[in-house]
Amino acid sequence: MTFISPWLAVGGAAAMTLPILIHLFLRRRQKPIEWAAMELLRRAVQQSQRARRVERWILLVLRCLVLLLVGLAIARPTSVTAISMNQPVVLAVVLDNSVASRAAASRTMPGQTAFEASRMACIESIRALPSGSMVHVFTTSGTIERTKEAVLPDRAVTMLGALEPTYEPSRVRQAVDRADDALRRMTMPGRIVLASSFSRGAIDMEAQVLPSTKATLEICDVGSDDTGTTAIVSMAQRTLGPQSRGSITVDVVVARPNQDQARRNIPVTVTDVLTDRATTTDATFLEGSQRATATVTLAVDPTLTEHAWMATIPSDRQPADDLRTTTISTVSAHPVLVVDRERLDIDEGSSAQWIERALEPVAGIGLAHRRIDPSDVRPGALKGSTSIIICRPELLDTAAWAECTAACESGALVVVVPPTDETFVEWQVPCAALLGPGVTIRRDQVNHDPPQRLQPQQPTSPITQLIAAELTELVAPIEVNRSVVIEGPSTTMSPILVMDDGTPMMVLATRGRGVVMMFATAPVPSWSTLATKPIFVPLVQETIRQGEVLLDAGGSITIGLGRLLEGTTELQPIRGSTPQDASLTVDPAGAIVGDEAKPGIMRAITTQNTSTGSSRSESLVALNVDPAACDPQRNDPARLAAWINQTVAVPASAVTTINSAQSSTSASVWLLLAAALVILAETLLGRTFSVPEPKTT
């Protein structure tokens, strides 16, 4: 017999000595009593005390037994079925493949997900089976029963290798019950292996997971988080679809049971499960409030359609009786803010109207947007926004420009369109300052007669990379009648589109963690034909999409061989790789130098040196990938994960296996019943052999 909490059993045994000590202590403390009628006393003692003394010892033993039984019951004894090492068994493996299992399980191995570690633990258990054994495979999410009948171990291993984590919550209890039922139907002795990280997201309830049969349950605890100090408290998954853009907002609601508690800050970290990008912010409980919300803005990869986020709170900040629930309440993408006045221009429309029309979905592809009045650009108005298109820069005052500058420096994309109203000329100075030092914008607009055209060969730019192949044809029909002249050093800004005379039609500059882009001409017919040409919609949308990717908080994922790797590339291990893999080098052509057998997902930091300067971008690179397993065009994260799972091995020593057993609950109940019976017997004995309490003098 073993115990789930053996120290409680030891405590029960130690408590058994308590009545004995009390007995001895009381005996020692009794002072002698003088008595006259000793002869009568002696005769009475001879008559009855011997029998009574035996009964008293019985009572003492019963009282000790009560304490021992209660201690054993609390310790939850388990009876491990004696199964011979060579006896064939039916093994039911229950694999945690819930969304929580996508989290890292660095307690066992750095850079490994809990799912991978759990699966390897299951495979290890299967491989250790004696010959003739059979295996049932169950998962906690999705389809629970993966095998209708028990299969051979080799087939089970293959089946486990093909499994992948889901985005669904865990149903551990249900899965174990199913495994339990399956073993009931078998004649051979059974065992259940439950492999999970047992983090809060991995178990469906706080209750113990214990089967009711006589099968042996082995619990493989594969660790729960990266540092051991963080607990997964909530996970959310969204399919953002083709509208997915550079950033989203995740609202995390933290609740506490007691509203009388004082003001308190709880650090909440929201991590993108797939990219490991994490942002931490505080959820502040006001005094007397039970709920607090932490709003986190995260960059998402526009090439992915499935996203999952994990909200965590340091375990030392979430005692069980303090914080009760943490949920990701909303995940929302940000609309593009278009700064212009609400007005109806019947003749030709304003720049804002043309741009908003370009943001509307065409063939299912579009970007949400919202109009904001220039007078409303005040401190806090742009918070959380990542894309701001200023169509009426002449209406912004000094405070509004400062707010735009601050938003840009904190990681926002600001696009400036020159005003068509020539009355105001004061906007050029703050706008040039926003673009960077040394940048100037001429006070007067330039009228082109004949209209200017754009150069057929446009410079390479991340903004136009997706339309680079057709760029020559797209820019050809554009005529520019009027423009502003933007001048500045190449180290500050780089051109995106260039006109025939070499002046930039569109420039890009970085400002802090953000990006600033400016058009030299307005997308209205009186200034140019830009808004009416086919290039306009993809140009506006790519300006937003790729512009947000360039933000410091953004990034891109490249699946497959390092197609975009150029220049000097630094690789950092992320998942499925070991620290040694960080020494991998990649040549400028993107080929891996040296040992190519090292697999893993790397964060590739690429520094691009171009004629207009250098830029730094990050991307995720899967090295040594099987092309059949991962199609870069489809960007299927599940297939990526499957590839990861196939290439990462877990050493058996990294898996902590706790042998537990079933029926501990029922055993505890029986022990408690036994203790109750003993107490009853003790009471009956006490009543039977005691005389009515006399009055004391």
Added chain:
Amino acid sequence: MATPGLRAEQYLSPETLAQLAPFELRAKMIVDGVMNGMHQSPLQGMAVEFAAHRQYTAGDSIRHLDWKVFGRSDKLYVKEYRQETNLDVMILVDGSASMSFGTLGVKQGWGGTDATRRRGAWTKFDHATASAAALAFLCLSQRDRVGVSVGADGLRGTVRKSATRDQWRSIVRCLSSEPVEARFSPAVCINQLLAQTSHRTLFVILSDFLGDQEGLRSALARLRHRGHDAMLLAVLDHRELTLDLDVEAPFVGLEGEDALDVDTRTIRKAYLEELQQHLQLIDRQSRAFGYDMQVFDTHESVGPVLTALLSRREGMMGGGLR
């Protein structure tokens, strides 16, 4: 005398008596209580009661001639009385070590015996001596000759029978002692007393009678043989009578017995049965010799018990102590 409006028993409680020293006060209080509690004293007319007339014969003293009958009938008759001499009473108080047992706590009063002061409790010896003094005072007030003796393994102090005025002082002095570290031997004590006794005497023995039963039977037999009367007053502590203790402890005898580990809860029933048998044995022995026996509880008042004893004796003997 008792204050009007108060019951005599109030003055006879051990708590009160324990605060009354010397013995004169205790005895007078008890006797007053006894006298007030009885409608007619059984001692009234003692020794002067007319029995019958008989015809005068030669040799009779002419002091007893009934001259009134002679005047009416011209015949000589003499008066006969039931007893012509006063009663002789000898009170024997057990002064052994077991009599120093007492569990009734008493307040420090204006006096008390040495035993009371030493133990801070009303002991069986205190109760016995108070009862003995009351009886002695009662007898002296009826001009009976009374003597007291305190004994253990032998007589430790004796006041010979007398009815003089100084007798009371002697009795008090004798009773103002304390128990000694010895066992009570009734046979030895009675033998010593019988050696000093010539007239028919009422022996009042106050003891817990926890000692030698055979010796007690032998002493009673010798008293019966010599034609004396006897009263046995068994003085026992309330706790001895009930064993109202809930302890498990070693019990130590007062007369040198070995310690005994006892759980009172377990043996109470057997103890009470043993005690009952013991008291019934003493009662049977005393009745076998025509003597009377009464149990005194040291936590109860002395007066009512004495009154009950005297009333019963009056019924048995036809009046008084005789």
